[in-house]
Amino acid sequence: MRYDPPRSPGVRPRSPVPRLTEEASILTTTFRELGILPETAEALEAVGIMSPFPIQEMTLPVALSGSDVIGQAKTGTGKTLGFGLPLLESVVVPADVDAGRAAQDQLTDAPQALVVVPTRELCQQVTNDLLTAGKVRNVRVLAIYGGRAYEPQVEALKKGVDVVVGTPGRLLDLAGQRKLSLAHIRTLVLDEADEMLDLGFLPDVEKIIQQLPVKRQTMLFSATMPGQVISLARRYMSQPTHIRATAPDDEGATVANTAQYVFRAHSLDKVEMVSRILQADGRGLAMIFCRTKRTAADVADQLSRRGFAAGAVHGDLGQGAREQALRAFRNGKIDVLVCTDVAARGIDVEGVTHVVNYQTPEDEKTYLHRIGRTGRAGNTGTAVTLVDWDDIPRWQLINKALNLDFNDPPETYSTSSHLYEALGIPEGTKGILPRAERTRAGLAAEEVEDLGETGGRGRGRGRGASATATATDTATATATEERAPRTRTPRRRRRTRGGQTVEHPGAGTAPEPAGPAGGAEDSGTSADASGEARRPRRRRTRAGAGTASQTGRAEHSAHAEAPAAQAGEGASADGPGDASGEARRPRRRRRTRGGVGTRPAATETAPES
Structure with a gap:
């Protein structure tokens, strides 16, 4: 293993960085021997974690002393606990007061440690690892990232948290709304810093760092160390110790296993x-x-x-x-x-x-x-x-x-x-x-x-939209059912107007007794019935307009036909029957002509009554 701070050509560090070189084999030590709290060691042993990996073994003594640390190791070698255990040690919780390690006035509901990660999935994983390691001490850890509702995260912050793990965008958002207080942060961790560089998050990370207290411990962990990440470390870290941990038999860039x-x-x-x-x-x-x-x-x-x-x-x-x-x-x-x-x-x-x-x-x-x-x-x-x-x-x-x-x-x-x-x-x-x-x-x-x-x-x-889509469909169906009565109401009003149009000839023929025009009455009645059966299928507005426009012509036809009917030309039922037949033929084509056919019948029977 080797401690080796990187130096980019042409750039001098603002603060001296210690250069230590040490060749050592992997020691079979335990977490208890590295000086972590007994409660933390108990929580790790409960899930079967007994011995540290090289990056953890070399990082813990330096980080527990409060120094800034740059940790570099291959992916999959345990960097999370390398910064997670020192971070949990720096947080003051009621269990520490009960054990006599801290005073009551050191307790606070504001976050005391902050971990910034590039992706939502990594945010969840780091949160779960910290919850596992801090379970015995009951450390409150909250994950803050986009894609979730604001309200639960804001409510959790109001209740009080000890450690916040989040992505840069949502952290800046809540800090800008004054929902997240960064004034009590004692430890800052930047995890997967090279990925945040690749995703373009470094400007947001710098904005977050500028809102933190100047006096704090900063740890930066990454698998690779590009020049911009090194520049970030030199600007915002105080004499960091660069720890590069590799196994003696694994010198390549990839894992030998x-x-x-x-x-x-x-x-x-x-x-x-x-x-x-x-x-x-x-x-x-x-x-x-x-x-x-x-x-x-x-x-x-x-x-x-x-x-x-x-x-x-x-x-x-x-x-x-x-x-x-x-x-x-x-x-x-x-x-x-x-x-x-x-x-x-x-x-x-x-x-x-x-x-x-x-x-x-x-x-x-x-x-x-x-x-x-x-x-x-x-x-x-x-x-x-x-x-x-x-x-x-x-x-x-x-x-x-x-x-x-x-x-x-x-x-x-x-x-x-x-x-x-x-x-x-x-x-x-x-x-x-x-x-x-x-x-x-x-x-x-x-x-x-x-x-x-x-x-x-x-x-x-995606699949996550299925529940929302179902709820939307249900709401749409319910709204359609509620609107159904409103669509039928205008039709009833239109039928009523059509019925009034039909009632005028009916009112003239109702008092008509049986007489010479009885055959005509029967034919007219059947014509009226057939007209009524057909009327709802047609547009009532045309019927009303047509009836109103043809009223004058209907009265004129009635006066012209009345003398012929009284003169007895074809006084049998054939004459009126033919007239009713003539009235039925136009009624099939236009409803307004039906009114013309019925009104003369009412007119010629009125004197007989």
Whole structure:
């Protein structure tokens, strides 16, 4: 192991940085021997954590003394507890007052320690690790990140917290609203600082640091140390000790416990290859990394159709769906997680044996973090990279930067014998998982937590939107049922107007007794009945307008026909019957003419009564 502060060319540090070089072997010490509190050691022993990793062993003595620390180690070597244990020791809680280690006036409900992380998934993981280590002392740890509702986080801050773990955006937001007080922060930790640089968070991080007290302890941990991260450390840290921890037998950039395989594959054959790789002997949990969100979603769907218990984590999913997939993966309900690089940083899931790079990573740092999801904490793992023909130049740059031996990957297909031999795939394995091996509960067995997600991205896309969509459909159906009576009410009013139009001829014929025009009366009545049956099908407005406009012509026709009827020309029922027939024919075409036919009948019978 070696302490070695980095120096960029042409830049002198503002404060002297101690340079220490020490070659040592990994000692079999325990956390109790390193001087942590008995309650913290008890909490770690309860979950089976007894001995520290190299980065933890070298960091704890320096950090517990209150000095600023820059910790650099490979991914998967235990950096979280390397800064988490000193951070928990610096927090004053009621248990310390009861044990006589602190005074009552040192207690406060404001946050005393702050951890800044780049991604939401890493924020959750660090929070869970700190809760585990601080369980006996009852340290209050709160995760603050975007994609969740503001109200629960604000309420938790009002009740009081000891440690805040958050992403830069939401931390700045709450601090700007004066919901988060940073005046009592004693310890600041910047985790995965190089990833925050890549994501463009360093300006936000600097704004957060400027709101903190000047007198504090600052710890910065990262797998790599770019020049901008070193400049940030020199501006805001006081004489930091740079700790670079490596095992004597692991000098390369990658972890020695991870076996790496690189194949040149065709894009149309990759899913077939992955389906066979997932059936290799000894395969536990597997993570498949893609460069784009669309590819991740498509690969997860195809693997699910082939019988694998697969889930997806990418930026187009709502926060609830992302957390659902990660919980199902940790709980073993699914054993294949297809994700973009959002899950390549700091995510620690026990039991991951295989990592597949479905698409070539952007650079060597992304490659290191991807394959770092397996082979963690001393376990062995397998990393497989599938390189398209178009991605060969990019891969050769990665290969050269990491000094690997895969400059010219062999051309490989899903039926290639060397693929089966290298990864231990049984002969005869097909691209569909046999039904007898489909033993996982699946993603649907994990419930989606209602997070009160903010913004359209969380509500409108992905599996997490299903509950919201159902509620929306229900509300729409209810509103439609409530509006139904209002749509029928105008129709009743229109029928009433149509009925009034029909009642005028009926009122004239009602007192008419049986007489010479009895046949005409019967025919007129049937015509009226048929007219009434047809009227609701037509537009009442035309009937009203037509009746009003034809009133004068109807009266004129009535006066012209009355003398002919009284003269007895065809006094039999045939004459009026013919007239009624003539009235019925126009009534089929226009309702207004029906009024013309009925009004003369009423007019000629009126004198007889």
